[in-house]
Amino acid sequence: MTSITVDPVACAAYGYCAELLPELVTLDEWGYPVVDGAPVAPTLVALARRAAIACPRRAFLVDESPDQAGRGRARSPAGR
Amino acid sequence: MPPSPATLTADPVTTALAPGHDRPGAGATLLGAHHAGYGADLAGHLAYHGQLPLPRAGDTGWPERLAECVEASGLTGRGGAGFPSSTKLRSVGVAGGTLVVNAMEGEPASTKDKALLSCAPHLVLDGAQLTASAMSAARIVVCVADDDHHSARMISYAMAERSGTAASPVATTVARPPAAYVAGEESALVSWLDGGPGVPTFRPVKGMPLSARRRRALVHNAETLAHVALIARHGPGTFRSTGSADAPGTTLVTITGGVARPGVYEIPLGARLEHVIARARPTDAVQAVLTGGFGGSWLPAAALGTPYAPKPMAAAGGVLGAGVLVVLPRNACGITETARVAHYMAGQSAGQCGPCVFGLPALARDLSDVADGTADGTTLRRLDERLTAVSGRGACRHPDGVARMVHSALTVFAGDVATHVRGTPCAHRARPSMLPPQTACRRGPA
Numbered sequence: 001m002t003s004i005t006v007d008p009v010a011c012a013a014y015g016y017c018a019e020l021l022p023e024l025v026t027l028d029e030w031g032y033p034v035v036d037g038a039p040v041a042p043t044l045v046a047l048a049r050r051a052a053i054a055c056p057r058r059a060f061l062v063d064e065s066p067d068q069a070g071r072g073r074a075r076s077p078a079g080r
Numbered sequence: 081m082p083p084s085p086a087t088l089t090a091d092p093v094t095t096a097l098a099p100g101h102d103r104p105g106a107g108a109t110l111l112g113a114h115h116a117g118y119g120a121d122l123a124g125h126l127a128y129h130g131q132l133p134l135p136r137a138g139d140t141g142w143p144e145r146l147a148e149c150v151e152a153s154g155l156t157g158r159g160g161a162g163f164p165s166s167t168k169l170r171s172v173g174v175a176g177g178t179l180v181v182n183a184m185e186g187e188p189a190s191t192k193d194k195a196l197l198s199c200a201p202h203l204v205l206d207g208a209q210l211t212a213s214a215m216s217a218a219r220i221v222v223c224v225a226d227d228d229h230h231s232a233r234m235i236s237y238a239m240a241e242r243s244g245t246a247a248s249p250v251a252t253t254v255a256r257p258p259a260a261y262v263a264g265e266e267s268a269l270v271s272w273l274d275g276g277p278g279v280p281t282f283r284p285v286k287g288m289p290l291s292a293r294r295r296r297a298l299v300h301n302a303e304t305l306a307h308v309a310l311i312a313r314h315g316p317g318t319f320r321s322t323g324s325a326d327a328p329g330t331t332l333v334t335i336t337g338g339v340a341r342p343g344v345y346e347i348p349l350g351a352r353l354e355h356v357i358a359r360a361r362p363t364d365a366v367q368a369v370l371t372g373g374f375g376g377s378w379l380p381a382a383a384l385g386t387p388y389a390p391k392p393m394a395a396a397g398g399v400l401g402a403g404v405l406v407v408l409p410r411n412a413c414g415i416t417e418t419a420r421v422a423h424y425m426a427g428q429s430a431g432q433c434g435p436c437v438f439g440l441p442a443l444a445r446d447l448s449d450v451a452d453g454t455a456d457g458t459t460l461r462r463l464d465e466r467l468t469a470v471s472g473r474g475a476c477r478h479p480d481g482v483a484r485m486v487h488s489a490l491t492v493f494a495g496d497v498a499t500h501v502r503g504t505p506c507a508h509r510a511r512p513s514m515l516p517p518q519t520a521c522r523r524g525p526a
Contacts, residue, residue, distance in 0.1 A: 005284050007282045007284070007475075008282060008432070008433035008434065008435065008436075008473055008474055008475050009281070009282045009432045009433055009475045010282070011433075011434060012434075013434055028435060028439075028469045028473075029466075029469065030434055030435065030438040030439070031434070032434040032435055032438075032473070034469070034473070061284060063284070
C-alpha cells in the first residue's frame with residue numbers, strides 16, 4: 001500500500017506537490033498542502049514519487065510500505 | 081536553606097474526596113499526607129507512606145509483578161492521553177535509556193504539577209524510581225519549566241535528601257526546559273534533552289519511539305508516577321476503592337475562573353462535574369466550564385451532571401486533558417473569553433508548521449470579529465472551514481486543541497454568536513478576563 005504524508009515542519013508552502021499531483025493534493029488558503037492519507041491509486045504512484053523528488057524541502061513523503069497496516073517507516077524516495 | 085514544607089499549607093489545596101465519595105481504605109491519596117499535616121520532606125513522607133518497595137538485586141520477576149499490580153489498578157496516564165499505564169510500564173527497549181518525568185505545567189490555567197512537586201515530591205520520585213527500575217532505565221530526568229523555581233527547588237531538595245540511599249537506585253537529575261505551551265509535549269521535551277530546540281518534532285508514524293543520546297526515552301506525567309508509587313505500596317485495591325469502576329482512583333484538577341477558592345483539588349474520578357467545581361465555590365451561577373485546558377473543550381451548565389471521567393466526559397463533549405476546569409459565570413461572554421484564549425494560543429505556536437502559524441491567528445481574529453459584532457455569516461462559514469483546515473495539520477496536537485476549543489465555543493455559546501452576528505457586540509468584552517492572566521504568561525520559543 002502506498003500513501004503520502006506531508007512533514008508539516010519541513011514544508012514551506014512551495015506548492016510544487018499540488019502543481020504536480022492535483023489529483024491528491026490541494027492547497028489550503030495559506031498555500032500549504034492538504035492530503036487525506038488514503039491509499040494512493042496504483043496509476044498515481046509514479047506521479048507521487050515525482051512530486052516527492054520535486055519538493056525542495058523534502059517534505060512530501062511517499063510511504064511505500066508493503067505492510068498492510070501501514071506501520072512501516074515513511075520515507076521519501078530521494079532517501080532523506 | 082530548603083523551602084520549609086510548613087509554608088505549603090497556605091496553598092489552596094483541599095482534602096481529597098468530594099462528599100459522598102469518602103469510603104474506608106481511601107486514605108492513600110496523592111495529597112493525603114499533606115492534608116494530614118505530614119511534611120513534604122523525606123521523614124514526613126516515610127512516616128505517612130512507609131518504605132518504598134524496591135526490587136531486590138536479581139529479582140527478574142519484579143518488573144512484571146509491578147506491571148500486573150498497576151494493570152489491576154486500572155491506572156491510566158494523567159497527562160491527557162489517558163493511555164493505560166501498565167502498557168507503558170511493559171514497553172521494551174528502554175533499558176539503558178531515560179525515564180523523563182514531565183512536570184512542565186505547560187497549561188497556563190494549571191498548577192497541578194506545582195502542587196504535586198510542592199506537597200508530595202517524594203511520591204513523584206518514588207514512582208520514577210519504581211518505573212525506571214522496572215524498565216532498567218539508566219537515568220531519570222525530572223523536567224521543570226525554567227520559570228518554575230519553586231517546584232525546581234522542592235524537587236531538588238527531595239532528591240538531595242534521598243541521594244545515596246536505597247530509595248534512589250537510579251541516577252536522577254533535574255532539567256529546566258524553556259517555559260512554553262508546547263515545550264511540555266513529549267517530543268519537544270525529548271528534543272530539548274537531546275540538545276535540540278525544545279519544539280515538537282514530526283513523527284510520521286504515530287507513537288514512534290523517542291530517543292535522547294541515542295537511547296530510548298519514555299516520558300511519564302508526574303502525577304501518573306505518583307499514583308504508581310501509591311499503588312506499589314498500598315496495592316491496586318486501595319487505588320480502586322475511590323473513583324468509578326470504569327475510571328478508578330483519584331486525579332488532580334486545577335479549578336479556576338469564577339470561583340472563590342481557585343486551586344488544585346484531588347478528586348475521585350467519576351464524581352459529578354458540579355460536585356467537583358463546587359469544591360472551589362463558584363462565585364455566581366455557572367454559565368459554562370472550559371474543560372481540559374486552553375486546548376480543551378467548553379461544556380454548558382446543562383452538562384454539569386456529567387461524571388468527571390474520560391468516557392462520560394467525552395460523550396458529553398468535554399475532555400480531562402491536563403485536569404483544568406475554568407468556570408465561566410453567567411455574566412461573562414464565552415466568545416470574548418475564547419477569543420482571548422485563541423490569541424494567546426496562537427502566540428504559543430512553536431512557529432514550525434504553516435497551518436498552525438497562519439491558521440491560529442486567523443481563527444483568533446475571526447472570533448474577535450464575532451465578539452465585536454463585526455462578523456457576518458461569511459465569517460462564520462470561513463471560521464468553520466478554518467477549523468477543519470488547521471486540525472491534524474501540525475507536528476503536534478497544538479492546532480487540534482485550539483480548533484476543538486473554538487469549535488466547542490461556537491456550539492456552547494451559539495446563542496451569543498447569533499446575537500453578535502446580527503451586529504450586537506458583546507456587552508462584556510471590556511471586562512477583565514475570567515481566565516488566568518495571559519499577558520503574564522510565558523512566551524513561546526519562536
